[in-house]
Amino acid sequence: MQRILLASRPEGEPTAANFRLDSATTPVAHAGEVLCEVIWLSLDPYMRGRMDAAASYADPVPIGGVMEGGTVCRVIASQAPGFDPGDIVESRLGWQTHGLATADQLRKLDPTIAPVQTALGILGMPGFTAWIGLTEHAQPKAGECLVVSAATGAVGSVVGQLAKKLGMRVVGVAGGTEKCQYAVDVLGFDACVDHRAHNDARALGEAIAEACPNGVDIYFENVGGKTLQAVVPKMNVGGRIPVCGMISWYNGQAQSDISMSLDTATALPRIWRNILVKRLSVRGYIITDHYARFGEFLREVAPLVKNGELHYRESITEGLEAAPAAFLGLLRGENFGKQLVRVAN
């Protein structure tokens, strides 16, 4: 079997040298264990945080440890009741070709609902993250306007589509004309603003204001940086900001700020003043706190995926050894849709 280890901790933007491809003996399932072959590996922005030694909401990956990650797998051998060879399961085996899990670490998938890799995307953690952010924090109301950043990503695309179904005006922010076109044409957003076409937060803010003539009621935050500073001044009284991620700041917090032309020294006071004057509600959340509601999410969203009402798009990289490069691309926004690695067929 093969696996990818964290070779060293990155300083700022990670490089291929932070990862190491390693071979190991395929383990054997003992009593209570299931041996799985990884078919799909999910790549997600949160993994950047696990590469740092700094305390966060989850423990870091140790140096020399297997990189963490969600996987869809095929059962090869089972010493646990309820699992048989050939079963397709979701688990968190990480960046490797094979792994062991106990029954409580596995979720059997029904391949008739949708392709099984959706358990890592629209019907898995990212889709659930979108649904929880809307359901628990955003208070979506028909007729109001929602702006979502990283709009064609695994989370943002679901946020926007669910908000459309609730009767909201939905405006995406994405990088590049192709992604923006997709957000409008396929995902059904009302508009999508290309942040690459606007050099600074002020210009981006004007474009957002144009797309949201009645102001912004919900800003679904995935990115931080320039987009955050563009959207917040356009928010209405009583606006809500679920803070789900801040990918533009994951590689060292100052970089993207310094590169934008707004005066960085006033960035915090400006946001803070908007929070006060507009009575905004800003709330961070981490999806692992919310899994008690995963069943409810699946019951609501799986039928919409099965009948084609919700769209999703995948960015597929072939082979475990290509995972580091794909992950580095994800951090730069080079993926288009849910980033997956096909580890086996």
Added chain:
Amino acid sequence: MQRILLASRPEGEPTAANFRLDSATTPVAHAGEVLCEVIWLSLDPYMRGRMDAAASYADPVPIGGVMEGGTVCRVIASQAPGFDPGDIVESRLGWQTHGLATADQLRKLDPTIAPVQTALGILGMPGFTAWIGLTEHAQPKAGECLVVSAATGAVGSVVGQLAKKLGMRVVGVAGGTEKCQYAVDVLGFDACVDHRAHNDARALGEAIAEACPNGVDIYFENVGGKTLQAVVPKMNVGGRIPVCGMISWYNGQAQSDISMSLDTATALPRIWRNILVKRLSVRGYIITDHYARFGEFLREVAPLVKNGELHYRESITEGLEAAPAAFLGLLRGENFGKQLVRVAN
């Protein structure tokens, strides 16, 4: 009669030249009106915002207009049923010695509960602001730790005392040893940190962490600036931040940031990362949205003031003409307790 007009709009910190003392003819009460003599004028940080032309949650005072403000008055003449000469009332007549009001703009005070000027402090807008912030946004829980900035001010002193009654650990942040001593000895806080004794947000944060050995669950935000950046990194998962004010940023947002030694370019990303990782809930509010609950507040808090369970302190300036200087001092934190102007006896 005399009044104080807004002579010009300040650039940054206001000066005496932004105000003008003016004489006028005392008006006459017509049908439905009450003529009042102002006894007490309240000075509050929000008035700084009214001096700017910028759109905010309330209209600016026009150039040449009377400065706005809450007042406690004596009725001189009444053409409105229910009000008689000699009645003591609360109204918003602004920075002047006399004014007219209609019945719906007046609230009759009961001088047996507490000195009537408390209607501008602990039993008025500032006390109500403290109570609403705790009641609606902070979710106080016994055993948790609350930090309140501007701790001996009209709002902060009530926040901390109410939180103590709810069984919380309460730590104030105030400017100077005298205020800190008062917070502990008279208000009953568990500790109070002198922000003047700590040059930057990092040092202040260490002092706060020492005073809050189990972390901070609620940060009641009155000041912004260095204190905000000191407290937020010390917050616990699930922490709440009611944003009530940000006095350190009222005179131009960059000043206090530039004067502190933390890297200002990373201030926003650092706060934002804490919001995400610690699942913080940050909520701005403006007290004028909440007056439907004022009666409930009075029923709960007035008895505590009357029986001496809640303490308050006043900083009294004599004479309307001294109001501008007192207001400038308030913005610099020179007041100690609720800032009042005794306009008449």
